[in-house]
Amino acid sequence: MLGQRAWEKRDIAMARAAASIFPFNRYIRTQPGYISVLTTGDVEEIAAALRGDPFSADLTFGLIRAYMARGDHFVLGGLIHNFIRLVPNSPQAKGLLNGTFSSTR
Amino acid sequence: MLRHGEPFGQGYMMLVFGFLLAVAYIPNVTGHAILTGWIVLTLALPFLPKGQLGAAHWLGLAFLAYAAASLAWAMVPVQGVWELWLLVLLGGCFAFGTAVRDPCNLWLGLSLGFGVSTAIAGAQWFGWQGIYHIQLPAGLFVNSGIYGEVGAILTLALISVRLYWPIVFTAPALALSGSRLALAAVAIGLLIHFKSWKAALVALALAGSIFYVTSTQRTQWASVSERVAMWKDTVDGLTLFGRGAGSFLITYPAFASRTDTMTQRPEDPHNEFLRFAYEYGLGTAAIAAILLLSMFAAGPERTILIPWLFIAFFDFPTRIPVLALVGMVCLGMLCARSLERRYAWPAGLGEKRYSYG
Numbered sequence: 001m002l003g004q005r006a007w008e009k010r011d012i013a014m015a016r017a018a019a020s021i022f023p024f025n026r027y028i029r030t031q032p033g034y035i036s037v038l039t040t041g042d043v044e045e046i047a048a049a050l051r052g053d054p055f056s057a058d059l060t061f062g063l064i065r066a067y068m069a070r071g072d073h074f075v076l077g078g079l080i081h082n083f084i085r086l087v088p089n090s091p092q093a094k095g096l097l098n099g100t101f102s103s104t105r
Numbered sequence: 106m107l108r109h110g111e112p113f114g115q116g117y118m119m120l121v122f123g124f125l126l127a128v129a130y131i132p133n134v135t136g137h138a139i140l141t142g143w144i145v146l147t148l149a150l151p152f153l154p155k156g157q158l159g160a161a162h163w164l165g166l167a168f169l170a171y172a173a174a175s176l177a178w179a180m181v182p183v184q185g186v187w188e189l190w191l192l193v194l195l196g197g198c199f200a201f202g203t204a205v206r207d208p209c210n211l212w213l214g215l216s217l218g219f220g221v222s223t224a225i226a227g228a229q230w231f232g233w234q235g236i237y238h239i240q241l242p243a244g245l246f247v248n249s250g251i252y253g254e255v256g257a258i259l260t261l262a263l264i265s266v267r268l269y270w271p272i273v274f275t276a277p278a279l280a281l282s283g284s285r286l287a288l289a290a291v292a293i294g295l296l297i298h299f300k301s302w303k304a305a306l307v308a309l310a311l312a313g314s315i316f317y318v319t320s321t322q323r324t325q326w327a328s329v330s331e332r333v334a335m336w337k338d339t340v341d342g343l344t345l346f347g348r349g350a351g352s353f354l355i356t357y358p359a360f361a362s363r364t365d366t367m368t369q370r371p372e373d374p375h376n377e378f379l380r381f382a383y384e385y386g387l388g389t390a391a392i393a394a395i396l397l398l399s400m401f402a403a404g405p406e407r408t409i410l411i412p413w414l415f416i417a418f419f420d421f422p423t424r425i426p427v428l429a430l431v432g433m434v435c436l437g438m439l440c441a442r443s444l445e446r447r448y449a450w451p452a453g454l455g456e457k458r459y460s461y462g
Contacts, residue, residue: 026184029184086358093367
């Protein structure tokens with residue numbers, strides 16, 4: 001219920017508390033990362049969530065966007081490669097491949 | 106109408122337990138995942154009777170040990186802890202099943218609790234939106250398909266013990282949910298139970314209903330093709346020793362070449378046999394042995410267990426607390442019976458001996 005309230009309020013601190021109490025559920029464990037994708041775009045938070053769900057396409061995409069927004073292109077290549085490998089037919093992957101994607105969309 | 110086939114008090118305990126389990130989860134009130142049902146099972150199982158330790162129990166324990174060991178090679182072991190907890194609960198339900206002689210009160214309690222969902226689903230049918238559900242009426246089960254499947258299995262459970270009046274609480278789910286799988290499961294169960302041309306006619310009528318429902322639904326066969334795509338992706342990820350407890354949820358996207366995991370993230374391949382093979386590989390042989398053992402026993406629980414296995418081929422009954430309990434109790438009852446020499450009748454014989462009506 002703490003996780004649910006954290007999600008409704010987009011409260012990262014509350015989501016972190018829920019994740020530390022009950023890390024066994026993927027939703028609860030990765031919630032701080034998802035809230036971060038929607039709000040602050042904190043790279044560390046999203047990367048931590050991704051470690052708990054390494055093949056998550058939407059978290060990987062969130063991390064790509066966060067890095068793009070920060071203008072940090074050092075790790076983007078590897079991330080984009082992973083993302084395209086995970087969801088090759090998604091519109092986001094096609095956008096990344098043909099260069100029509102930007103972090104502001 | 107209560108039956109007293111069990112020791113004093115045990116029947117009432119099963120009735121209350123069944124009722125509580127069926128009403129435990131209230132969407133968006135007791136959380137946004139089916140956690141409360143598992144909590145009820147966790148709290149209740151230590152107080153429920155257990156059968157004598159037999160070969161089936163040892164097989165189950167061997168499987169649990171393998172599942173625990175598989176955390177060593179699981180990609181995200183913390184997810185596996187959750188899966189292990191669910192497996193222990195399934196094992197507890199199975200052990201409870203080996204001790205149950207007359208499940209009437211349990212089926213009755215579950216059906217009465219399910220009646221609450223049917224009342225809510227009826228209101229949802231008329232447009233009430235007080236409790237969250239996806240599209241079609243689903244009572245407390247959120248998903249109409251799950252609601253229909255639980256209704257189908259509980260209807261068969263009641264038929265198996267010849268307790269007909271509570272069917273008014275369970276059977277409406279077949280119509281309200283529009284679930285083809287539920288209708289097919291009931292058709293199979295009726296054929297197994299009655300073994301007559303009348304049952305065949307009812308089964309035929311249900312099959313006709315399935316095609317009617319399919320032809321009128323907007324999704325039509327889309328869910329079938331999605332399932333087949335998931336199964337193929339899952340087969341691509343199979344290994345000899347499995348990928349470890351809880352690994353389907355984590356590693357499936359790596360093999361999902363036919364499913365876009367950006368738009369949907371399956372938690373389950375919608376086929377329990379494939380999921381167990383994916384996560385536990387050869388370790389699944391212990392479960393297969395238990396299933397094989399149960400098939401040697403005769404008894405009315407076959408009316409429930411075989412349709413339950415049919416549902417397991419297309420969905421995830423071990424992930425729904427009510428379905429998990431019913432399936433594991435039936436499995437436990439049949440295994441206990443097949444292991445007791447005095448009950449060792451060939452399958453198909455001695456049916457009447459074990460009908461509780």
